[in-house]
Amino acid sequence: MKLRGLYAITDSQLLAGKFLAYVEAALDGGVTLLQYRDKSSDEARRLREAEKLHKLCSRYKTQLIINDDAELAARLGVGVHLGQTDGPLTPARSLLGRHAIIGSTCHDQIELAEQAAKEGASYVAFGRFFNSTTKPGAPAATVEMLAQARTRLQLPICVIGGITLDNAEPLVAHGADLLAVVHGLFGAETTQEVTRRARAFNDLLKYSV
Numbered sequence: 001m002k003l004r005g006l007y008a009i010t011d012s013q014l015l016a017g018k019f020l021a022y023v024e025a026a027l028d029g030g031v032t033l034l035q036y037r038d039k040s041s042d043e044a045r046r047l048r049e050a051e052k053l054h055k056l057c058s059r060y061k062t063q064l065i066i067n068d069d070a071e072l073a074a075r076l077g078v079g080v081h082l083g084q085t086d087g088p089l090t091p092a093r094s095l096l097g098r099h100a101i102i103g104s105t106c107h108d109q110i111e112l113a114e115q116a117a118k119e120g121a122s123y124v125a126f127g128r129f130f131n132s133t134t135k136p137g138a139p140a141a142t143v144e145m146l147a148q149a150r151t152r153l154q155l156p157i158c159v160i161g162g163i164t165l166d167n168a169e170p171l172v173a174h175g176a177d178l179l180a181v182v183h184g185l186f187g188a189e190t191t192q193e194v195t196r197r198a199r200a201f202n203d204l205l206k207y208s209v
Ligand SMILES: Cc1ncc(COP(=O)(O)OP(=O)(O)O)c(N)n1
Pocket: 007, 035, 037, 067, 068, 081, 082, 083, 084, 085, 086, 103, 105, 125, 126, 158, 160, 180
């Protein structure tokens, strides 16, 4: 499967009271990967919500990725996204099997991405490219670094951090395959607007090489 398109990421605060409706609206517009990102320690709720997302994603043939938690991903038989302090990639690959999608946060460092590639990552993520309301303190990355990463890496490249329909195009032009978005997608006022934005993000990737 080609990893290219919109990578929608949930946010439990932003989506409070409209979680499944907004996720389904995004799936209606087209989502390549959906990440369940919940930074709370409420394990029972995390399991419940992840199971619901898994069912929904299966209906839409969208791949579900769990943030941070390889054990939960293994329990559901889905992929995982691991940051630099979320545990090593090699055991996660052994746990999840060779077909699972495993992503790795590489901030603005191509060397981290090359290492992640050696350890079996399915994609690498660079960011933050713009100001982010979801994660304001994330280290910053530049399009120059992205362009260089594109020439050095064979793996799909994901970009993240403050991405909106108004600023995403240069990232695609500099080599991004996956646009990872929280607020620029789910910050919409209505479900119809979420669907429209999802379609528009995908179009940005469809009509470029
Ligand atoms: C697609 C994608 N890219 C980067 C991140 C950030 O991961 P991490 O640095 O582990 O930070 P948290 O999201 O866990 O706060 C991500 N989740 N997804």
